[in-house]
Amino acid sequence: MAKMNDSLSDIENSRYAYWETDPVTGEYIYRDSEGRTRAEIIEDYQDNANRLNAISGVYQRADRIITRDGSLTVTVVDDKEMDTPAMSNGKEIILNGNLIEDLNNDTITSLHGINYHELGHILYSPRAGSDLGKYVKARKLVRAMQYLEEGRVEKLLTAKYPSTKLFLEATAMEYLLKGNPEEWGEQFATFTGRTYLSLDIRQVIADKFIAKYGVGLADTVHRIVHEYRTLVFPKDFDRAKELLESFANIVGYDVEPPTKPNWGGHKCNGSVPQKGRPEGQAEQERLQNKSKNESSEDIGDGAGKPNETPYQGEEKVFTDEDSLIADKLTERMKQIKSNPIVKREITETRKAIANSDEMRTAMKRKVIEDKIPSVGARALARRFGAELERLVRDNDPHWETFLPSGKLNIGRTMNPDINSIDRAFDVWDTGNENTEIEAVILMDNSSSMGGLMRSVSENTWVIKRGIESIQGTATVYSFNHESKIVYDRGERAKPNAYRYVESNGSTNPIRALIEAERLLATSKKPIKIAFIITDGEWESESECNSIIASLNDMGVITCIVFLDEYGNYAEFVKQGKVDPEGYYADKVKRLRHNAQIFRAVATPTDVLKLATTLVKETLIPARRR
DSSP states (O other), X not given: OOEESSOHHHHHTOTTOEEEEOTTTOOEEEEOTTOOOHHHHHHHHHHHHHHHHHHHHHHHHHHHHHHTOTTOEEEEEEOTTOOSSEEEOSSEEEEEGGGOSSOSHHHHHHHHHHHHHHHHHHHHSOOTTSHHHHHHHHTTOHHHHHHHHHHHHHHHHHHHOTTHHHHHHHHHHHHHHHSOGGGGGGGHHHHTTOTTSOHHHXXXXXXXXXXXXXXXXXXXXXXXXXXXXXXXXXTTHHHHHHHHHHHHHHHOSSOSSOSSOOGGGOOOOSOOOOSSOOOOHHHHHHHHHHGGGOOXXXXXXXXXXXXXXXXXXXXXXXXXXXXXXXXXXHXXXXXXXXXXXXXHHHHHHHHHHHTSGGGSOOOOBOXXXXXXXXXXXXXXXXXXXXXXXXXXXXXXXEEEEEESSSEXXXXXXXXXXXXXXXXXXXXXXXXXXXXXXXXXXXXXXXXXXXXXXXXXXXXXXXXXHHHHHTTOEEEEEEESSSEEEXXXXXXOOOTTOEEEOOOOSOOOOHHHHHHHHHHHHHOOOSEEEEEEEESSOOXXXXXXXXXXXXXXXXXXXXXXXXXXXXXXXXXXXHHHXXXXXXXHHHHHHHHHTTOSEEEEXXXXXXXXXXXXXXXXXXXXXXXXX
16 A cells, blocks of 8 residues: 655654744644645645555556456555656565656556556566576676566566557657657667567667667677567576676676666666566466567667668767657557557546545535525526426437428328328437436635625525436535535435535635546546636646646536626636737636636526526537537
8 A cells, every 4th residue: 555755744844834823813823835734734645645545456456366366465655765667576566656646547557557567577577586586696687687577577468468568658658758869779778678669669769779889789789688588487597597697798787886887777676576476487488479479570679770781870860850759659659548448448447546445535524504595596496407307308219290201100191181291200319318417516615705605505506406306416515725515426405405605715626626526537427517616716726727627538517607796707808808918818717727618607696597508508419409
């Protein structure tokens, strides 16, 4: 599970912490360098621990199935000193939590590739107690083995699980894109054995290596790596020892710092996997035989391209080609991410993480007073619910009759009262089966909302009641400087009472948005809507905007309802058009927060009109629009 490097006391005792006086109560309030109170620090700390535990739990369950080892563990470490994406000891995979900023599709794609690579070591790398392991340790060949095992274990893994190639490829290309193209050549020793990468990419890396180290060394490295990839253990232990000795003469024996080129940043941690047991010789032979049908791309990078005269790379200028290769890598990354297998795995993983026990909400419930809705609000609730129910009924399968084309109604043609062929046909309308709605409503209850809260609370109740009348669900969160539950997903709004939310505090919806994303990601309802009712700008703006963008990518209809009590919005738009790069244009952009739909309304009553229109539109079949 998650291991947190910084303790709460370490965070709280930061030298950047300070105390301030509450202007209302006069009490001293502790804040850290980010302005968080102790309660907020604890909440953020626990949220991060929950998130990392959820990730480790999901990958642990999957890896145990793949390896058939119920004791294998996956740990996510939040340790600033960890300088590798992951490591393993034969029984445990340790993932670097510093690389997990947001749980988006890119992060999960990368995590899959890193996890699969470490699984390759667990499944196929020799252990410290084996004859080869003991030899490697005694002869100080760990660094050499770390280089050569990369390509061998990935070859065996991709032969057994071909779909892992896409994730390994994406992770390798992401590594290149994040690095400096001038240093790509340093990756040659490990990338030449990754034949799931295109020949063009591997050739560029080879060219850069040759430019710095020469064609002779490139040929030697290429030969050793590609022969080592074909070995089966323990049968080929003796040949492995010879190849490892040859390679150690190039990369150096286990001395820190290395006395010879430290290509790709490989560091010797002084150990060979200690625990567990790799797949046996028979299984490795089966997989090596299976991969023998691999294309001839294996021989493509080294001294030169296939069937071409070798050249001296140092005479080559790479600047223009670097840009072209980077574009090619980026385009290939897009292709991988749009692959149905990849998209399905990413979606399932995100849902599994979001739905894990560790990620279940710990959000507090708002202490709320029930109030009797006004006569006008009750009338609106009845009308809203009736309109939605009618729309659902209209969208049920039914016959549309008396039409000019379709299926001829024989009985009607025999009726002497029918005097027009334009009314002799019927059409079966399949309707719209996707009429179930999952909605989340976020209510801004910061101090600036003031006297608007009664109307906002009533309208939220009306929207929730209407959606529930057609078997939909609507969860409601309030947010000021903290987020709280107003209506949980399983709660139905009372027919004659709404929950009034008072206003106070600052404006930060980050926690409510995180909960909304978790809930909507796991919902199986076909229509998903996120309403956010607010009157201003937010704290944690970039993080909040990122979550809304993620909701858009998930197919959620996102809608910001801006309460423009003083009528400023029209002026913002007007001035923004006059000066599209100026303050007002930027103001409108910031108020939108990446939402698909942005509406400014003068009164809270207009919130309901917008919601009515939006919900009705989602229920109308596309072919009728």
